[in-house]
Amino acid sequence: MRVLITGGAGFIGSHLAEAYLKEGHDVYIIDDLSTGTLENIKILQDNADYDNRLFVTIDTILNHNKLLELIGTVDVVFHLAAAVGVRYILDNPLESIKINIQGTDKILELCMKFKKKVLIASSSEVYGKHLHAPLVETDNIIYGPSSKFRWSYAASKLMDEFMALAYFRTKGLQVVVARLFNTVGPRQTGAYGMVIPRLVNQALKNEALTVHGDGGQTRTFTYVKDVVKAMIALMDNDSAFGEVFNIGGVGEISIRDLAEKIVKMTGSRSTISFIPYEEVFEKDFEDMQRRVPCIEKIKGLIGFSPQTDLDMILKEVIESFKK
Numbered sequence: 001m002r003v004l005i006t007g008g009a010g011f012i013g014s015h016l017a018e019a020y021l022k023e024g025h026d027v028y029i030i031d032d033l034s035t036g037t038l039e040n041i042k043i044l045q046d047n048a049d050y051d052n053r054l055f056v057t058i059d060t061i062l063n064h065n066k067l068l069e070l071i072g073t074v075d076v077v078f079h080l081a082a083a084v085g086v087r088y089i090l091d092n093p094l095e096s097i098k099i100n101i102q103g104t105d106k107i108l109e110l111c112m113k114f115k116k117k118v119l120i121a122s123s124s125e126v127y128g129k130h131l132h133a134p135l136v137e138t139d140n141i142i143y144g145p146s147s148k149f150r151w152s153y154a155a156s157k158l159m160d161e162f163m164a165l166a167y168f169r170t171k172g173l174q175v176v177v178a179r180l181f182n183t184v185g186p187r188q189t190g191a192y193g194m195v196i197p198r199l200v201n202q203a204l205k206n207e208a209l210t211v212h213g214d215g216g217q218t219r220t221f222t223y224v225k226d227v228v229k230a231m232i233a234l235m236d237n238d239s240a241f242g243e244v245f246n247i248g249g250v251g252e253i254s255i256r257d258l259a260e261k262i263v264k265m266t267g268s269r270s271t272i273s274f275i276p277y278e279e280v281f282e283k284d285f286e287d288m289q290r291r292v293p294c295i296e297k298i299k300g301l302i303g304f305s306p307q308t309d310l311d312m313i314l315k316e317v318i319e320s321f322k323k
């Protein structure tokens, strides 16, 4: 099978590429390296077993002709390319909205043209500022005003979901939406606000771990290889098309407790420093206090249950940063 991964030089995309290459498939990647790196896929490009099976295009998904050629070539498409990370969105508000909305529009249009199956990577951010847990796919959505640009990421991903579902309903496109919760593992960078790589990096340098707010906000963390497995299983299951699925972890932990755990596991001399949100992001920044997925729906369809707990994930991330 030939698989196209947009954003394939990114964190999740590179693991997805690896999983398909390992299974003997051909992988096509398109990535503009805005937040991804060639370093992420070097290990794949250097692997002789994958010779003539990995094809990398450095370009933007907004290049219609390139996308036309690639989607025309492959059998299935995983659309992961997006402007990601709160820091990146706040620094590049207009470009981010364009990539997330126009990019997905192009992908869906061409998948329809060539009748290719497609998975759209959405985000738990879509739920907005709920306080309850767990979050169910059918929950209402609560955002702040449009003057607060942090919500533009959530709103653009929500619009991607609407477009995907509309293609399914009106034209029968085989499209599935994966709402990813915090996904972690090796190759993730802390540069755009992702919490685990940022804290691990600080701990290994014996610098203060910077926790935003009072650290009482909670998250669950899912190992990237568990997420990749779930994405592949969704693509392989025809009953998934036209549906939205949470993909996320189970152990809820506050960021304060996470920071303490990282200090302990790295044997660091670091202290923990609490930084007001407005110093890190912008005045009146609104965070999601809890972000815990209900995973009953995906469990029911493909038997998904995360296999890798937080300690195992942290161990691997710490080792990868040491290297």
Ligand SMILES: NC(=O)c1ccc[n+]([C@@H]2O[C@H](COP(=O)([O-])OP(=O)(O)OC[C@H]3O[C@@H](n4cnc5c(N)ncnc54)[C@H](O)[C@@H]3O)[C@@H](O)[C@H]2O)c1
Pocket (backbone or CB within 6 Å): 006, 007, 008, 009, 010, 011, 012, 013, 030, 031, 032, 033, 034, 035, 036, 037, 059, 060, 061, 062, 079, 080, 081, 082, 083, 084, 099, 103, 121, 122, 123, 124, 179, 180, 181, 182, 183, 184
């Ligand atoms: N990591 C998470 O916790 C998480 C959570 C929710 C949703 N997601 C979604 O998963 C997907 C992958 O995220 P990730 O964590 O691997 O981030 P990432 O930044 O590592 O990957 C995104 C990739 O897309 C590429 N890209 C961005 N704009 C592009 C463009 N115009 N043309 C071509 N390539 C472009 C980037 O260079 C990068 O390689 C994204 O759609 C993201 O919204 C991730």
